[in-house]
Amino acid sequence: MKQKEHYSEALAYLRDYCLHHGRAMHFSHGGIFEAEGAAARLFGYIESGSFHYLVRNYEGGESTVETVAAGDLVGCYPYCLDGDAASVTIRADKSCTVYVVDGADLNEHYRQSQAAERKATGRRRYVGNMGRDYMAYRLEQVKSRILARYKQKGGIEETVF
Numbered sequence: 001m002k003q004k005e006h007y008s009e010a011l012a013y014l015r016d017y018c019l020h021h022g023r024a025m026h027f028s029h030g031g032i033f034e035a036e037g038a039a040a041r042l043f044g045y046i047e048s049g050s051f052h053y054l055v056r057n058y059e060g061g062e063s064t065v066e067t068v069a070a071g072d073l074v075g076c077y078p079y080c081l082d083g084d085a086a087s088v089t090i091r092a093d094k095s096c097t098v099y100v101v102d103g104a105d106l107n108e109h110y111r112q113s114q115a116a117e118r119k120a121t122g123r124r125r126y127v128g129n130m131g132r133d134y135m136a137y138r139l140e141q142v143k144s145r146i147l148a149r150y151k152q153k154g155g156i157e158e159t160v161f
Contacts, residue, residue, distance in 0.1 A: 014073055017109065018045035022099035027051075033090035033098070034076045040086035043075035043103050049096025054089045067093065074098060081107035 022044060027033060033051055034040050051074050053066035065088070068074050076086040080103025 011073065015045045017106065018043070018073075018099040018101055021105070021109075022101040025098050025100045027092040027096040027098065029092055029094050031092040031096070033074060033092065034080075034086040034088070036086050036089040038086055039083045040076035040079035041083055041103050042100050043077060043080050043106055044073065044098040044100040046070050046072055046074050047097040047099060049098075050093040051090050051096065052093050054091060055087075062089065075103065077103075079103075081110075 024047070025044070027049070033044075034042060036054075036056065046068060048070050050067055050069035052064045053068070054062040055065055057063040074090060076088055076090065079086055083104065
């Protein structure tokens, strides 16, 4: 139960950050939020619509490994923080509105806020770190689904995360 509360607080923190600092972007059905192999740079809160996280499968096609919808976060995290290559393609499943922030700005916010929040609240555990932990947890879920999908199809391609 405590972990669920921890992630709820982290989700609220990241959602609020995107709503207050992000810009509204619209993606039509099939629009690309991030492309596998390209520099990941965006992170956002989905106000409406949904996205599929897609990976190339061993047959050369794409497989959906995660779907996120309104009220959730979207991004190739943590790669977007440093502009590293995206490990997945994120494509709009239907028309979407997302409050988008630049991953580098979010990373800078983490750095600047940590000391100030710790001093102001006396918390040993900074909420921004919980945001990082939450997204790392979500990334692990996606990675495990990717591996499970490859195993179901009869073989695992080399996948770099």
